[in-house]
């Protein structure tokens with residue numbers, strides 16, 4: 441069901457866990473499947489310098505969160521705001537049709553984290 445890249449990312453998660461000193465955290469939940477995720481970000485001079493995730497969900501949701509954290513580090517907040525589920529799907533080499541929403545879910549959590557960060561400023 442999942443490609444090799446997804447399996448590798450799942451076996452080598454670098455960004456999983458809570459970030460105690462995060463500047464902001466965004467969360468989201470998908471009611472139909474019950475999966476939930478949190479994205480933590482650390483921001484310096486308008487750039488995301490670190491990102492972590494906690495995802496309670498399927499493999500697609502976990503791997504999408506991992507890929508999102510990896511790709512968002514080094515991006516400006518403005519660049520990160522443009523990140524879409526399709527970008528993550530491309531990044532991980534595709535997802536089955538039924539799992540497309542999993543990637544969109546983590547970008548939603550990221551947007552919520554950015555929103556929280558901006559509200560704090």
Ligand code: FES
Pocket residue numbers: 470473474475497498499500501539541542545
């Ligand atoms: S099945 Fe719900 S996020 Fe993947």
